[in-house]
Amino acid sequence: MYSKILMLRFPQKEVQQPIVCHLAKDFDLVFNILNARILHRREGVMVMELSGTKKHFKDGVRFLKEQGVRVQNASQEVSRNDEKCTHCGACTAVCPTGALWVRRPDMSVTFEQEKCSVCELCVTACPVRAMDVTPSNRTFSK
Numbered sequence: 001m002y003s004k005i006l007m008l009r010f011p012q013k014e015v016q017q018p019i020v021c022h023l024a025k026d027f028d029l030v031f032n033i034l035n036a037r038i039l040h041r042r043e044g045v046m047v048m049e050l051s052g053t054k055k056h057f058k059d060g061v062r063f064l065k066e067q068g069v070r071v072q073n074a075s076q077e078v079s080r081n082d083e084k085c086t087h088c089g090a091c092t093a094v095c096p097t098g099a100l101w102v103r104r105p106d107m108s109v110t111f112e113q114e115k116c117s118v119c120e121l122c123v124t125a126c127p128v129r130a131m132d133v134t135p136s137n138r139t140f141s142k
């Protein structure tokens with residue numbers, strides 16, 4: 001079984017199309033959606049774990065690209081530079097998974113990397129660029 005975590009970026013015109021269903025129906029792939037979001041400029045972003053035989057995996061990814069979907073390997077991780085972070089809280093407003101949250105009563109911002117889906121929304125939201133995306137050593141093959 002071949003398995004990877006992918007980030008899919010759907011162009012505006014494809015956001016409403018059931019493209020992902022074809023991965024199961026036509027390519028015999030199993031997908032587990034970890035995060036899905038429509039950004040302000042109407043681009044759709046989805047993080048999913050995709051599993052199947054290597055051939056089916058390749059065919060499925062080729063199909064996605066033919067539909068205009070940008071497919072990226074999400075085997076990256078986000079980390080925080082604690083020396084730069086001012087605990088302003090801006091990132092907590094955009095984090096869809098609750099990986100960044102305000103601890104009370106001291107109102108410090110906590111980052112729980114294991115909850116992070118690597119959507120990168122906090123990277124651009126952070127005014128002091130404290131959040132970094134780096135290649136991950138994690139492997140997702142089963």
Ligand code: SF4
Pocket residue numbers: 080084085086087088089090091092109125126127128129130131
């Ligand atoms: S937006 Fe940046 S500086 Fe503010 S709490 Fe988040 S990581 Fe820290």
Ligand code: SF4
Pocket residue numbers: 078094095096097098099100115116117118119120121122123
């Ligand atoms: S990349 Fe940032 S905003 Fe996205 S899930 Fe991870 S911590 Fe939250």
